[in-house]
Amino acid sequence: FVGDLRRALEPDRPPRTPPRLLVTEGPGYALRAAPDDVDAWRFTRTVEDLADARPERVAAGLAEALGWWRGPAYADFGDARWARTERTRLTELRLHAVERRAEARIALGEGAE
Structure with a gap:
């Protein structure tokens, strides 16, 4: 589910590169939008x-x-x-x-x- 959401948020992000918008933070996730x-x-x-x-x-x-x-x-x-x-x-x-x-x-x- 998180992978699908990350792909939807950053469709041009190359595979295996760190996400910029939906990032892992502690035990969960954080949205890092401008x-x-x-x-x-x-x-x-x-x-x-x-x-x-x-x-x-x-x-x-x-x-x-x-x-x-x-x-x-x-x-x-x-x-x-x-x-x-x-x-x-x-x-x-x-x-x-x-x-x-x-x-x-x-x-x-x-x-x-």
């Missing part, structure tokens, strides 16, 4: 990076970040126990981003649009 390769990480970082930004940057940056959403976080996993906490965190972060964007737009005089 921060921009995981949408949840990218969204979180973007919202955090805009925390102290000027309204123009907040409005534009959060509009882009909110545009990345295509539905509820981890929707494909139903009510799987392992996804609940992260789904809740991302949902709350998304709502925070919506509020911050609205505040930025109001500060820019765009509230009536």
Whole structure:
């Protein structure tokens, strides 16, 4: 199963070369993806990076970040126990981003649009 998953994640990796994405760590495995390769990480970082930004940057940056959403976080996993906490965190972060964007737009005089 792990071998199949590694091949799916890194289809061009030559046989018998160490994997870069799904690596053995301790008694288990770890995903070693770049921060921009995981949408949840990218969204979180973007919202955090805009925390102290000027309204123009907040409005534009959060509009882009909110545009990345295509539905509820981890929707494909139903009510799987392992996804609940992260789904809740991302949902709350998304709502925070919506509020911050609205505040930025109001500060820019765009509230009536």
